[in-house]
Amino acid sequence: MQQLTVELGERSYPIFIGSGLLEQRELFAPYIAGKQVCIVTDDTVAPLYLDALCRTLDGYQLSRVVLPTGEAYKNWTTLQQIFDTLLASRHDRRTTLIALGGGVIGDMTGFAASCYQRGVDFIQVPTTLLSQVDSSVGGKTGINHPAGKNMLGAFYQPRAVIIDTASLRSLPPREVSAGLAEVIKYGLIRDETFLDWLEANMQELRGLDHDLVTQAIARSCAIKAEVVAADEREGGVRAILNLGHTFGHAIEAQQGYGQWLHGEAVGAGMAMALDMSRRLGWIDAAACDRGIRIIALAGLPVRPPETMTPQDFVRLMAVDKKVLDGQLRLVLLEAIGKAVVTAEFDTETLQATLAQGHP
Numbered sequence: 001m002q003q004l005t006v007e008l009g010e011r012s013y014p015i016f017i018g019s020g021l022l023e024q025r026e027l028f029a030p031y032i033a034g035k036q037v038c039i040v041t042d043d044t045v046a047p048l049y050l051d052a053l054c055r056t057l058d059g060y061q062l063s064r065v066v067l068p069t070g071e072a073y074k075n076w077t078t079l080q081q082i083f084d085t086l087l088a089s090r091h092d093r094r095t096t097l098i099a100l101g102g103g104v105i106g107d108m109t110g111f112a113a114s115c116y117q118r119g120v121d122f123i124q125v126p127t128t129l130l131s132q133v134d135s136s137v138g139g140k141t142g143i144n145h146p147a148g149k150n151m152l153g154a155f156y157q158p159r160a161v162i163i164d165t166a167s168l169r170s171l172p173p174r175e176v177s178a179g180l181a182e183v184i185k186y187g188l189i190r191d192e193t194f195l196d197w198l199e200a201n202m203q204e205l206r207g208l209d210h211d212l213v214t215q216a217i218a219r220s221c222a223i224k225a226e227v228v229a230a231d232e233r234e235g236g237v238r239a240i241l242n243l244g245h246t247f248g249h250a251i252e253a254q255q256g257y258g259q260w261l262h263g264e265a266v267g268a269g270m271a272m273a274l275d276m277s278r279r280l281g282w283i284d285a286a287a288c289d290r291g292i293r294i295i296a297l298a299g300l301p302v303r304p305p306e307t308m309t310p311q312d313f314v315r316l317m318a319v320d321k322k323v324l325d326g327q328l329r330l331v332l333l334e335a336i337g338k339a340v341v342t343a344e345f346d347t348e349t350l351q352a353t354l355a356q357g358h359p
């Protein structure tokens, strides 16, 4: 087992990474303050791992919330089901929520924990590659609004992140590729050597080679932990974790949440960020083409949907959380491995990038 720490003073917490951790009661116990635990999961993950986790936590007063699966349910109505169960089962302020599932479950459970009785503890048990490398770490929680992704939420850190790599065995290939989008993101924004390694091992990673995937998770979590520790609430550098997301979130909202997976939209969005960085002369054509090739190698789209117009992008990107005083800011690349958050681009260049996918 490997252990990392997200260094946030009194809110610091561990990330445990290893196979079979779902069964290790001693990893959970120190982070559960009271007797009451509420496990939140979805109806795809429940038949796979809920019983195992309940056995691990035998002896606690357990409630279970099984939500409908998917991005389309990351909303107020579904969130309400968590509060309904907590109240019906008389959960008090010493309750611990456990998010067992992918990023949708993690984001919603964290948000519920931030609100319930003004805040209770929660633990992340991520079961998709995407949630193991990204969403379970860093404390961004929330839900979608029809007008924009993750528009309602809170920064609220978990007490611990317990990553059982064995849970990836049941993950469909499309979800593996979606997770690899965020892994590639870390290489593009922070670590060219890691990107080289990803390129060399992409087929094995897509095949879920256990040792290589564990290495990819550990390096991804280390980069994320470092960035979050430097800027927990995204006043500055944390925004680099949003590479490709301004374009990607617009794609998710325009297509209808769940049509394009988050990782797929981020894949196409990162290709657009690479394209725009090249058009601005910040990276050369070879670097741009290489970045796009690696995204494609992971089985991800590298172009926006043909049905999406530049006007659709402009409308949806206007609500991006990085917009300040009406000014759009984007994460672009100065070099492979070096991202910047910038408003220093001209409208013509942006339009040229937005028009790429539109025949």
Ligand SMILES: NC(=O)c1ccc[n+]([C@@H]2O[C@H](COP(=O)([O-])OP(=O)(O)OC[C@H]3O[C@@H](n4cnc5c(N)ncnc54)[C@H](O)[C@@H]3O)[C@@H](O)[C@H]2O)c1
Residues within 6 Å of the ligand: 042, 044, 045, 048, 069, 070, 071, 074, 101, 102, 103, 104, 105, 107, 127, 128, 129, 130, 131, 134, 135, 136, 137, 138, 139, 140, 141, 150, 167, 168, 169, 170, 171, 172, 175, 178, 262, 263
């Ligand atoms: N908070 C953050 O920092 C952050 C970071 C990245 C993404 N996100 C959010 O995370 C979400 C995407 O997360 P995701 O890709 O995990 O999607 P997801 O939670 O929808 O899970 C993807 C699919 O995999 C299934 N699944 C989960 N674990 C499984 C397993 N072990 N075996 C088989 N099937 C399994 C789920 O039921 C679902 O159908 C988006 O809402 C995105 O906005 C948040």
Ligand SMILES: O=C(O)C(=O)C[C@@H](O)[C@H](O)[C@H](O)COP(=O)(O)O
Residues within 6 Å of the ligand: 134, 138, 140, 149, 150, 182, 234, 238, 239, 241, 242, 245, 321
């Ligand atoms: O942790 C972060 O910070 C990120 O930006 C990680 C992203 O991968 C993630 O998709 C996040 O939810 C996007 O945040 P948002 O603030 O743009 O909604």
Ligand SMILES: [Zn+2]
Residues within 6 Å of the ligand: 134, 182, 245, 262, 266
């Ligand atoms: Zn993301």
